[in-house]
Amino acid sequence: MGHHLDALVDAAATGDGISLDGFTVSRSDDGFRLETPESTLNGLTEGGLREALADYDDYATNWYFWSEVVGESSPQRRAFLRWVEGASVDAGGDDGGDADDTENDGDAPSVPERYDDLRDGVCREWGQLLVTVTVDDHGERSYELRHADEVDADRDELDPYREPLAARQLATYDEKGRYRPLKTGNNLAGGWVFPDLDARDLVETVETFYPASVPNWYRERRGELDVAHWADAIGRQTGMYSVVKTWNRGDGHEHVNWVAEACCDDSQCVKRREWQYDDDTDLDVDGGDGAFPCREPCSVVIAASRKWTRLEGEETQTYEFELTPSEKEQVEDIIEAVADDRTDAIREADVYEGANRYRARFLRAKLFDDEGNLGGIPTDASDDE
Numbered sequence: 001m002g003h004h005l006d007a008l009v010d011a012a013a014t015g016d017g018i019s020l021d022g023f024t025v026s027r028s029d030d031g032f033r034l035e036t037p038e039s040t041l042n043g044l045t046e047g048g049l050r051e052a053l054a055d056y057d058d059y060a061t062n063w064y065f066w067s068e069v070v071g072e073s074s075p076q077r078r079a080f081l082r083w084v085e086g087a088s089v090d091a092g093g094d095d096g097g098d099a100d101d102t103e104n105d106g107d108a109p110s111v112p113e114r115y116d117d118l119r120d121g122v123c124r125e126w127g128q129l130l131v132t133v134t135v136d137d138h139g140e141r142s143y144e145l146r147h148a149d150e151v152d153a154d155r156d157e158l159d160p161y162r163e164p165l166a167a168r169q170l171a172t173y174d175e176k177g178r179y180r181p182l183k184t185g186n187n188l189a190g191g192w193v194f195p196d197l198d199a200r201d202l203v204e205t206v207e208t209f210y211p212a213s214v215p216n217w218y219r220e221r222r223g224e225l226d227v228a229h230w231a232d233a234i235g236r237q238t239g240m241y242s243v244v245k246t247w248n249r250g251d252g253h254e255h256v257n258w259v260a261e262a263c264c265d266d267s268q269c270v271k272r273r274e275w276q277y278d279d280d281t282d283l284d285v286d287g288g289d290g291a292f293p294c295r296e297p298c299s300v301v302i303a304a305s306r307k308w309t310r311l312e313g314e315e316t317q318t319y320e321f322e323l324t325p326s327e328k329e330q331v332e333d334i335i336e337a338v339a340d341d342r343t344d345a346i347r348e349a350d351v352y353e354g355a356n357r358y359r360a361r362f363l364r365a366k367l368f369d370d371e372g373n374l375g376g377i378p379t380d381a382s383d384d385e
Contacts, residue, residue, distance in 0.1 A: 004064040004139070005050055011067070012049070020066060021087065021111050023059040025049070037110060058115040061139020069140075070199055076218035077203045084124045084202075085133045085141075086114060089221070123151070126291050127210055127270035128188040131202065143202040147190030158193040164201050166194075167208035182300045184210055184271050210270075210292070217292040220274075228296035230256050231278040234305075241302055247309040253277040255312065260285040263301050267340070269294070321367075321375045330354040330363060 008025065011018045017026025017033075024035040032044040034052055036059060041052055053060050070078050082089045088108035109117065118135035125131075130148040133141055146158060161170070174180055175189040194205055207214055219225040230253075234244050247255055256277050264273045265288065272290035275297060276282045287294075297305075323331070333354025337343050346353045353359070369376040 004060055005053060007064060007068055008053070008060055009046060009049060013046075018063060018067070020063050021059070023056070023063055023111065058112050058139070061135075062111050062115070065139055065141060076215050077200070079218050079221065080203060080206075080214045081141075081199050084131050084143075085118060085122050126206060127184060127213070128186065129206060129209060131206070141199060143194075143197040143199065145194040145197060145202065145205055146192065147188060150190045150193075153190075155193055155195060159191055161192055161194050162196070164194075164197075164204035164208055167205050171209050182269065182298065184213075184269050184294075184298075186266070186268055186270055213271075213292040216295055220293050225274065225293060225295055227274050229275045229278045230259075230297055233275070233297045233302070237302065241306050244302065244305045244309050247305065247312065253281060253283070255308075257283050257285050259297075259301060259305055259308070263304060264288065264294070266290065319375075319377055321377070327363060327367075330359060334360060 008018065012025035012032060013027050017024065019026075022037045024033070026033050030043050032046070032049040034041040034044060034049060034056070036056060044052060066078070066082070070081060072078065079089050086109060108114075114122075115135060118133060118141075121132050121134045123130055123132045125148050128148050130146050130151055132144040132146075134144075135141055144155075146153070150158065161167075170192055171183055171188065172180060173189065174185075174187040180187060188209070194202075197205060203214060216225060231248070234248065237244055260273060260283050263269065264271075264285070269288070270290050271288070271292060271294035273287035274293045274295060331354075337346065337353075337355035343355060346355050346357070348357055350356055351359055367374055371378075373379070
């Protein structure tokens with residue numbers, strides 16, 4: 001690790017020396033001082049320091065990676081990479097190793113403990129992504145990225161990619177080949193792997209899959225996340241989407257709870273919803289457990305709300321249908337299956353499932369007339385004319 005030592009000794013000989021993750025090396029008139037949580041050495045010559053550092057290789061290469069390879073040019077990238085491998089991450093941006101880290105409960109492992117874990121591979125989930133970081137004998141990190149559901153898949157069975165921008169195409173369609181309008185939707189297709197990314201390319205790839213997820217996560221840690229609540233987001237809609245403003249009629253915010261339950265549940269989006277109805281009014285629906293925050297209603301929520309605004313503006317009518325108890329339960333089963341995207345999992349032969357295709361077809365044959373009206377009853381009175 002010659003270049004590591006040269007850089008470390010040069011840095012330690014200037015100013016206040018170096019300090020990171022409990023590892024400190026500084027120079028005074030009495031020589032060099034080397035300190036770790038386990039021991040302290042004083043009065044070292046440069047040659048003595050180099051010799052002593054051979055016993056602290058993990059500390060030395062850890063300092064070199066974070067100070068010389070990653071550096072300070074992108075605090076959010078540095079913070080994310082430290083979070084990935086379980087190092088302490090200060091909410092204020094100073095990764096000195098003694099800061100309170102909510103992700104690690106202020107109890108990050110020591111450098112030797114972390115290196116032992118890194119040699120076997122440390123895994124972190126980020127939405128539907130699984131990041132695995134390993135360290136070699138020279139302290140150099142290598143990052144693998146794959147779908148979190150394929151944690152146990154043999155790498156040779158997955159399609160390899162190496163360019164971060166390849167993630168753009170992988171994130172475009174779901175496993176059924178359908179376009180994904182919401183990049184943080186919980187329907188990312190698998191079958192791929194980025195087997196050997198460096199630190200910079202890892203963050204770029206993650207950001208291609210989930211745009212702005214790392215910056216927003218970082219801003220949230222620093223207490224700087226600018227959240228735009230429902231009332232603010234809806235208030236600035238113009239053009240065709242301005243109709244959503246009319247949904248807020250001074251009669252509470254139950255409708256926004258319905259929106260959040262429909263669109264923002266963990267089963268639908270990997271973000272953690274931080275926006276509420278307004279600054280003073282929280283929604284009743286849980287925001288989810290995602291690793292990174294959602295700071296405002298997204299375009300999918302706004303587009304869906306435009307349709308719901310028009311639907312909810314209709315006057316109610318009374319319709320009377322006769323259903324057996326089993327038929328009522330079947331209608332409920334069909335709605336549940338469609339809402340939870342389970343229809344493809346219901347086998348054709350499984351006629352005990354209410355949302356089974358043959359049972360649904362039987363219900364349609366029995367209850368729909370030739371014009372497709374349930375119970376033979378037109379939806380609007382004008383349909384009788």
